Amino acid sequence: MPEGHSVHRIARQFALHFVGKTVAVSSPQGRFAAGAERLDGLRMLSAKAVGKQMFLEFEHDRWLRVHLGLYGAWDFAGNFTADATTASAAGRMGQTNQHGTVAAGTVIADTVVGEHEDSLASIGAPRRTRLRMSEQEKATDEISEFPPEPIGAVRVRLLTDMTCADLRGPTACEVLTPDEVQVALNKLGPDPLVDDNGEAEERFVATVRKKQTAIGILLMDQSVVSGIGNVYRAEILFRARLDPHTPGKLIPEELLRELWRDWARLLDIGVTTGQMMTMDGLTADEYTAALASRDDRHWVYHREGLPCRVCGTNIAMELASARKLYWCPNCQAPLGTNPQGD
Incomplete structure (x- = not known):
């Protein structure tokens, strides 16, 4: 979807x-x-x-x-x-964001961002x-x-x-x-690219903190937050090292704020590049590979049974509300535990 x-x-x-x-x-x-x-x-x-x-x-x-x-x-x-963002994302194009990814049209290792597997074939006229x-x-x-x-x-x-x-x-x-x-519109949760981001963040945090429902379910609920699907759900939770089974009301407020801000960053990257780029800290060659293949683009999504890129634990998968949920049982251990002992 x-x-x-x-x-x-x-x-x-x-x-x-x-x-x-x-x-x-x-x-x-x-x-x-x-x-x-x-x-x-x-x-x-x-x-x-x-x-x-x-x-x-x-x-x-x-x-x-x-x-x-x-x-x-x-x-x-x-x-x-071919890429409408070059004409309509004024002020954001051509700027490197804080996670090190770059805007469409930028050349990395002789490769133009936007010329890959699921992206637009050319930029410009x-x-x-x-x-x-x-x-x-x-x-x-x-x-x-x-x-x-x-x-x-x-x-x-x-x-x-x-x-x-x-x-x-x-x-x-x-x-x-x-x-x-x-x-x-009234049925939809906040969208970082549409709503005032400060008010949207407050609305997201307040809604989640009232819920006993697991955060892995809440992030897919379009009345809680708009736009997140299976890929972004899995990746956002891993990036936060958050167990997807954690009830919303048990998640610390500051961690919820970090979730919202990370979603805003990832959404901006997705709109700019046309791809759900969720890994950061990549070298230029690694970033080019990630643009070319989704297998190199995500931390946990669609990696069931493969070793976690961080700790080596096999990535788990289960059905949650009839959708596949991916996570690392070690990196995303329940709140209050510290599986790595540090």
Whole structure:
């Protein structure tokens, strides 16, 4: 399932190439025909991501809400900038963050960040091509005609004179009024890229400290915090050396604040690079390898039975709310224990 960074990147493509333009809206599949008719021919006014959901605003108080869910994806085609963050993340691009990772477009060991397995294929000027944006991002062959014929079961197509976006397989795709949008937003927890970060941190800490539920479950609850999925959940908890089974109410306040701030950092890295980079302290060669392969990108995620990168203990996995939870039983021992004896 796409996590928060992916949806923010998709929203930035819409902000860059659709906002301010009149959009032809259709439903090649037919399942969204009525909704498409309500939006067809209207100008898009804004594009906003909150956690895993995206809200596209049109004229006449009409909004398109999309939740990609497990199988949804957007396919962009036409003339568009391959990395929307280069145009919309003003002030952050080109700066090294405190964990040593770098922004898209930076050259490390003759490799351009953003040219790897699940990232965008090029940076800079618009080009006529296709781009799949979901949990992973993949640029494909350039197109010979525009607009291209829809491929597969396209729920909705958004089309301007230069760019089209096809949506497949979403969990939710609906036209809402402003009041209905607010109802949807009210159900979501704070998002570091949307909410005032100070207020968002306080809200997150206060919510978790009231809960007997395990923190490994709470981080996946979109009403507690928006945008965290399976990968970020496992990695954030490992980085904090926190047992995922710890009830929220038993976690010290300062540790919860560290969790929130680390999520904000990792989300920013994900939006900037297009990848869920969760390891830090890497050399240039190690960082290049991590960009090229997810096997070198994470501390514990998808590493069941492999030795912990820190202590050598085999990484454990269990099902938690029907999702796979990965952690190191030694590094993430219960609070109050010290398995390494120091």
